[in-house]
C-alpha cells in the first residue's frame with residue numbers, strides 16, 4: 001500500500017482526508033519523503049494532534065506578510081531568532097530566507113516539543129510522543145488513537161492497545177519538512193529541544209516568534225501565561241516578540257511586542273491582534 005501510495009499523489013490526498021487512514025501513513029513517513037507535493041505535506045499535518053492539545057497544522061507561505069512586518073522591527077547586525085512550535089518548520093525556512101533577502105544577519109533556531117514520534121513495533125504497533133505518552137497505534141488491524149475516544153469501540157481499542165507490551169523494533173520518525181531537514185543538516189537552521197512551558201533560556205534572543213501555539217482553544221489562561229512568561233524571559237531587553245493565531249480563513253491575528261523592563265509593550269496589532277493580548281498585559 002505504501003509503495004502504491006508513494007506513486008499516487010491523488011490517492012494520498014484522498015487518504016489524508018480521513019484521520020483514521022492517515023495514522024497508518026504517519027509511521028511510514030520516511031518512505032513517503034520522496035514525494036514532492038506541498039499539498040500532500042500540508043494535508044499530512046492537518047489533523048495530526050499532539051497530546052497536550054495543539055494540532056500540527058501549518059502551511060507554506062502563511063506568514064509572508066508577517067515576515068515583512070517583522071523585518072522592519074529588526075536591527076542591523078547579528079540577530080538571534082527563535083521560532084517556537086514550528087510543526088514541520090516550513091514557515092521558519094521561509095522566515096530565514098526572507099530575512100536573508102532583506103540583508104538581515106539572522107541566526108534562526110527552531111523548536112517543536114513534538115518534532116519526533118517514537119514507533120515501537122511488536123505484536124502491535126505503538127506510537128509515542130516526546131513525553132512518552134502513547135498517541136496511537138494498530139491493534140487487530142484497526143487504528144486506536146488517544147484523540148479518537150468518542151466512540152465506545154475506539155475507547156476500548158485504545159485501552160487494549162495500552163495493555164500490550166512494547167515491541168522490540170523501535171525507531172524514531174522526524175516530523176520536519178524534507179527541506180527543513182536539509183537546512184538543519186546544512187547548518188542554515190539550528191534545532192533545539194524546547195518545551196514552551198518548562199524550558200529556560202534567559203535573555204538570549206532578539207526575536208521570538210510563536211504562532212498558533214498559545215491559543216485559548218489549546219490551553220487555559222494559566223498555561224498561556226506560563227508559556228508567555230517563558231517567551232518573554234528568553235528575549236533580550238528590547239527584543240521583539242510575535243504571538244498570534246491563524247483564523248479559519250487564513251487571516252493572521254497577531255501582535256508584535258517589544259520587551260521593555262521585563263514587560264511587553266505593543267508595537268503593532270495585525271488584524272484583530274493576538275487573542276491573548278489581555279494576558280500579555282498582566283505578565
Ligand SMILES: C[S@@+](CC[C@H](N)C(=O)[O-])C[C@H]1O[C@@H](n2cnc3c(N)ncnc32)[C@H](O)[C@@H]1O
Pocket residue numbers: 050052054055056057058059062084085086087088091111112113114115194195196197210211212213
Ligand atoms: C498549530 S502548530 C503551529 C505551527 C507553526 N508555528 C504555524 O503556525 O504554522 C502547533 C505546534 O505546537 C507544538 N507544541 C505543542 N505543545 C508544545 C509545547 N509544550 N512546547 C513547544 N511546542 C509545542 C506542536 O507540536 C505543534 O507542532
